Amino acid sequence: MAKLHEQITSGRVVYTTRAGAQVCGDSRKVLAELPETSVDLIMTSPPFPLLRQKEYGNKDQAEYVDWLVEFVEAAKPALKETGSLVIDIGGAYQKGRPVRSLHQFRALIRFVDDLGYNLAEEFYWHNPARLPSPIEWVNKRKWRAKDSVNTVWWLSKGDRPKSDVGKVRTPYSESMQKLLKDPSGYYRPKKRASEHDIGTAFGIDNGxxxxxxxxxxxxxxxxxxxxxxxxxxxxxxxxxRFPAALPEFFIKMLTDPGDVVVDIFSGSNTTGYAAETHGRNWLSIELDEKYAARSALRFLEGRTATDVAAIYEQMLAVNSQVDVEPTVLF
Known part of the structure; x- marks a missing residue:
């Protein structure tokens, strides 16, 4: 399979690995250069419309939805008919008011009504470790509860995207483990009115x-x-940064080894690292040059700080030259 980064001219390839490449550039332009129906999954988390401006480029709430729709529109031609776009969008309060912004819901409606995506399923990412915020409404005035959930929209290009939830099973509960050890002794269901006997189904260990x-x-x-x-x-x-377990869940559920995973707001490139770990091909796109370059650190685990610093300096030197092959990490 030809590697996607070899066709890109609107962005600069910062580094490559066996399975993927990190590109510095505007995702809208890079996506336009990808072959149509070449991508199995786009997994991303765009900058959120926070009240405080961040260095990494979050947009004001008033313009956020229009801005985000441009990227999601540009992504659609590159997706396979069985492909998915999974987008993690955090919530926010309106400026100076203890009421919530509706940006993530307005964006979802635009994705479906205006761009023709399907909402395959809505997910909610609960981060139990998130600190109480915003300070004014939660910590200080005690008017609102801690916001610890992000919306994660699973969008599909067609009605039946590739998916297998059997690949992302969760550990059985303690009671279920007991049932599996002794199904008949732990649970004796009565026969239903339909005369369907469900007793034997509960004794199967599906992992x-x-x-x-x-x-x-x-x-x-x-x-x-x-x-x-x-x-x-x-x-x-x-x-x-989102935790690696979040993109891993969707990579395992929605793709197979050898499939192509893209992140259009890659940041520290957690998605690319997860894709490499699970045998997928990947392309990550980040507008900020320093974050794109520093994301290479994820792929250098086991190296000493001296080795990492040397590789990083070499990467910067190579990237400052014209018509030179990007740094190959491995």
Whole structure:
């Protein structure tokens, strides 16, 4: 399979791995260069419309939906008919008011009504480790509860996207484990009015329970290699990182090994790293050059700080030249 990054001219390839490439550029332009129906999954988390402006480029709430729709529209031609777009969008309060913004819901309606996507299913990412916020309405006045859930829209191009929830089973509950050890002794269901006997179905161990659409995943990475190395080398880490378990869930459920996964707001490139780990091909796109370059640290685990610094400096030197092949990490 020809690698997608080899066809890109509107962005600069910062580094490559065996399975993918990190590109620095505007996702709208890069997506336009990808072959039609070449991507199996776009998994991303755009900058949220927060009240405080962040260095990584969050948009004001008033313009956020129109801005985001441009990227989602540009993504559609590249998706296969069986492909999916999964987009994590956090909530926010309106400026100076203890009432919620509706940006993520307005965006969803635009995606479906204006762009022709299907809402395959809505997911909710619960981060039990999130700190209470906003300070004014939660901590200080005690008017609102802690906001610890993001909406995650699973959109599909066609009615029947590739999907298998059997690949993302969750551990059985304690009671279910007991039932599996002794089905007849633990549970004796009565025959239903339809005379359907469900007793034997409960004794089958399928390797775990089917997941729900509430994903409880703590975002507690504080001592991972990426953050440790950023700190040791004096780099500013990306301030808005989602945990690897979030993209991993959708990568495993919606793609197969060898499929193509794209992230159009890659940040520290958690999605690309998860895709590489699970044998998928990947392309990540990030507008900010320093974040795009520093995301290479995710793929250098096991190296010493001296080695990482040398590779990073070499990557910057190569990227400053014209018509030179990008840095190959491995």
């Amino acid at each position: 775990g329970a089917l997941p729900s659409n509430l994903l409880s995943i703590p975002n507690t990475e504080s001592n991972g290699f990426y953050l440790r190395m950023c700190k040791e080398l004096g780099f500013e880490s990306h301030p808005a």
